[in-house]
Amino acid sequence: MEENNTYRDQLSTVDSKGKRVWVFPKKPWGWWYNKRKYLSYVLLAFLFAGPFLRINGQPLLMLNILERHFVILGQTFHPQDFHLFALAMITLVVFIILFTVVFGRLFCGWVCPQTIFMEMVFRRIEYWIEGDWKDQMRLKKAPWNREKILKKGSKNLIFWLISFLIANTFLAYIIGSEALIEIVTSPVTEHFGGFVAIAIFTTVFFAVFSLAREQVCTFICPYGRLQSVLLDKNSLVVAYDHIRGENRGKIRKNEDRQAAEKGDCIDCNLCVNVCPTGIDIRNGTQLECINCTACIDACDHMMEKVGMEKGLVRFASSETIEKKTKFTLTGRAKAYSMVLLGLLVLMSALLITRTDIEATVLRTRGTLFTKMDDVTYSNIYDIAVVNKTNEEAPIHLEILEGNAEISMIGNELLIEARGEHTGKFMILMKKDQMKSGKNELKIGVFNNNQLEETISTTFIGPI
Ligand code: SF4
Ligand code: SF4
Known part of the structure; x- marks a missing residue:
């Protein structure tokens, strides 16, 4: 089969003239999607409640950079605790490196607030108002008639309201919930700066979730850019089993696929249609993939439908696919784990011995x-x-x-x-x-x- 290598030189969301190609992902569904959905409910509840939850009268998390007042898990930190902050940052970086080396971009698809809000809040509202991907495409091409004005108008209004809510929560994490409530309940003239901050944050969040979308993960997020240097052939990623899948070919009635030298991929394109970053996972691990597992669900559904074994697209390392072996921790991952453990022990000791x-x-x-x-x-x-x-x-x-x-x-x-x-x-x-x-x-x-x-x-x- 002649290999199409254009994906190596061209982003799926940018055309040859450099213009943005808007992604209309098909509505995802399936076992993995449900798991992500339930996890997102917990994370969202936690995120919105965070500034209002108290431990010993102190917020769960408050990072007041302006007044140099930081509260983490109810513990107050000062600029004098900078060594703890620096150590926490180093521990976090090591954790990210270790986690990415072993589990790829699992964090992006499952825990990152950008993905949680985009895929589990804004995208679902979009499906609810504008319909599935084909309806959305149709609506985009349609003239500005009553239906389009109503749908686009109501969607954007809801997007603004949610962005406003996120902006308020974000500000509460910086200045504290009491200060936020005071700003919101006082006349604008008394807290003009606070209102300007909320307006700016709201606009930024609206722009991120209604316009920038997957471009944030591809171009802006430094963690996304880092993954290409952190991943290796032993990292666990969402991967297409090309050994089993190729040569791909459409299903034909009563055809013996083995005799026709066809693999298990029936070239239905469902894995591509559901991808929120617009890529084809069959081309291998790519910069844009956020490990959201939508393509796993889609392919499993298709495999079940045609009576083949599930898992053609699955969590696997390229090594385990090539060698048909089970996933194991590499020496590099074990070494990182030891460093991480050492840092965690040091961090705990410093926190325990920290005086008031x-x-x-x-x-x-x-x-x-x-x-x-x-x-x-x-x-x-x-x-x-x-x-x-x-x-x-x-x-x-x-x-x-x-x-x-x-x-x-x-x-x-x-x-x-x-x-x-x-x-x-x-x-x-x-x-x-x-x-x-x-x-x-x-x-x-x-x-x-x-x-x-x-x-x-x-x-x-x-x-
Ligand atoms: S390739 Fe699959 S896992 Fe990666 S972003 Fe697309 S749908 Fe999600
Ligand atoms: S969903 Fe599965 S069978 Fe369909 S094109 Fe993708 S990998 Fe092939």
Whole structure:
């Protein structure tokens, strides 16, 4: 059979003149689609409820970049926790690499919010209003009559409303649900910036889901672009079993396909018709494929219909198709798993040992010691305390090791919720208690009489 290689040089959604080819995918159905549908209900419920769910009075997730206030799973994080953020990012990147190496773009088809909203919300509304793919094509070509105005108008109105809802939710993840409710329930003039942000987000989401669609996954998403360097012949992807399927050929009544040297692919094109990215999976793994499994369902349906074994298109690696073996984890995947495990252990240890109060104590630069009276000497120290809790923190310091006394300079350390405080204090030590010119001390930082941190420092004396 003569191979058609045009797909290697040309995107399925762009014609030879560079013009967008609009994809009209056939309505998907089947076992995999149902599983994705149920998962999408859970994910959507979680996504919309996220900003309103509370753990210890704190949101599940809030990433307030403007006020540098971050809450993840009810835990408040500050810019001082940047090392945790950096480590979490590294862990995430390793996880993505590992996951992609082993499972291809499974994330894109099943969990990515872009696909969930596009295929499980906007596309389904489109099928409901405009009908299946052929009706949509017909409607596109039809003149602007009453039916077209009504269908396109109502669809776009619903798309705008959902985009508005998504924009509000998105903003709630940034500024918090209380701040969002205040913006929405106050006059526009009081929160003009907030309303502008909602309007911009709404327009962007509308443009993404009504116009850009699969182009986001193909051109814009960096993860999509990464997959071509991460996948190898052992990665699990949605794949066409070309050994079994070729030579493809239409079904003919009473024909012996084996004798006619035909494979199991009956060239019905159903796998192509259902593809939301407009590709032909029979050409092999391609950049556009988001592993949505619509072609698996379509082909399984067709195989059942003609009495052949299902699985001509299935989750498989190219290695298992070539060698007709079972899927196993490669050495590379195992190595990535070990690195990932190490990072997760480190991350957990840092999170467990993370304190609510973080204090830094340094002897004031350029000072040595001051003689207070015949027997007592003092050193001056700078203290910086960060309160990571959501309540006011009355801080006091105590000497835990060493014979000395603390004397605060200025106000007591009463630090507001999620606030920071810098101040000075003195340590007084009697000469006969000094062991050398440099005496080791341990200072306890207490919040509400509870020891939060122990800090080691030195006291310089005249000996
Ligand atoms: S080729 Fe199949 S799995 Fe990939 S995007 Fe198209 S329908 Fe989905
Ligand atoms: S759905 Fe299956 S049988 Fe039909 S063209 Fe695709 S691979 Fe071939």
